[in-house]
Amino acid sequence: MTGRSVLVVTVTYDSTEAVRQFLASIPDAGESIGEVIVAENASSEALQTKAVAGAAGARFLPLSSNVGYGSGVAAAIDAASKPYDYILVSNPDVVLGRGSVDVLVAAAEERLDGGSFGPKILTSEGDVYPSARRLPSLGTGVAHALFGRVWPTNPWSMKYRAERESDQRRNAGWLSGACLLIRPSAYRDIGGFDLSYFMYFEDVDLGDRLGRAGWSNVYIPEAVITHSGAHSASRxxxxxxxxxxxxxxxxxxxxxxxxxxxxxxxxxxxxxxxxxxxxxx
The missing domain is CATH 4.10.860 (DNA Excision Repair, Uvrb; Chain A)
Incomplete structure (x- = not known):
């Protein structure tokens, strides 16, 4: 490995069982991983999540209220005990693949223009989730919203999701915030996540602002993680x-x-x- 260090942050809300699996996957995900911080958005499972985080050797950061995803991430990053070379932001309902974080770090060391790096994301059924997308325009965004569920293969959704480009390294308009490696200098350059987004689209906005600031959002399919979608949003x-x-x-x-x-x-x-x-x- 390169000797680089990674801060891992996740945000929980009634996510005890999901984050248990996430934390269990961390040791095999990369030698570069240092501190792990679990920010808890004041849910009914806060005490259970605290116990799970402690047992896994992660820091538990209780928040006073449910501040949302981006604000929870920002709070966790601010609470880090020291500067890190990279930040891995992840949902709690993710299982990191073996060596996946080290693969992302190695790619970031090659692509110094990259502000964010995203892995290939698999669903719990093993299907590839289209996580490296183009920025939504008025045309593709509206058409995808209208037809994406009833006609998944419509041309606007296919263009927006870039589904046929899931096996090659490439730049993307934005990368899914379900699991994302961020270069701290790029994060600081744009002021981090926009905290006005409570949940959803904070990753779209982040990728958009990174791109406009001259950074690339880079998709790295050799790094593989699984996203179950099993946390509180599904309930x-x-x-x-x-x-x-x-x-x-x-x-x-x-x-x-x-x-x-x-x-x-x-x-x-x-x-x-x-x-x-x-x-x-």
Whole structure:
């Protein structure tokens, strides 16, 4: 290995069993891993999660309220005991593949222009999740939102998700925040995660701002992790759908922020409200 050090941070909310598996996967994921911090968003399972984190040798960081994903990540990074060469941000319902973190670090040492590096993400069924996507435009974003569930192979979703490009190293518009290696200098350069996003789209926004600041978002398929989707979001579907739609509007409305785009923003708001009603009815 390169001798580089990695800070690992995750954010939990009623995620005790999921984070147990995540923490168990860390020792085999890389020799570069140093400190591990579990930020807990004041859920009903806080005491159980504290016990699991302690047993795994991780630091437990209790937060006073549910501040959301990006804010939880930021709090964990700020609580690190020393500077690290890289930061691995991960959901708690992830199992890191053997050597996956070291592979990401080695890639980051080669690509000094890279601000973030994402692994290949497998579902619990073993399918490849399209985690390295293009930035959503008005056309592809709206079409994907409208047709992505009822017609998964529609051309707009296929273009946005870049599903046919899952086996090669490449630059992406943004990388899934489910598991992401970040260069600290790039993180500081853009001010970290935008804390106005409670959940969802904070990773889209991060990749967008990294790209505009001159950094690359690099997909590294040789690093493999599994994302089960087993944490609290899957148990609070309607609330998470609302959070997803609110964040989608926040991102797209900022992208089309000029006064002359007021009709576009209104159409986005109405369309997203309609979609939320349809899938939550």
């Amino acid at each position: 609070n579907v309607k609330r998470m759908e609302r959070a997803h739609h609110d964040s989608a509007y926040r991102y797209l409305s900022r992208k089309y922020s000029g006064w002359y785009n007021a009709p576009v923003r209104l159409a986005l708001r109405l369309g997203l409200w309609g979609r939320l009603w349809w899938i939550s009815r």
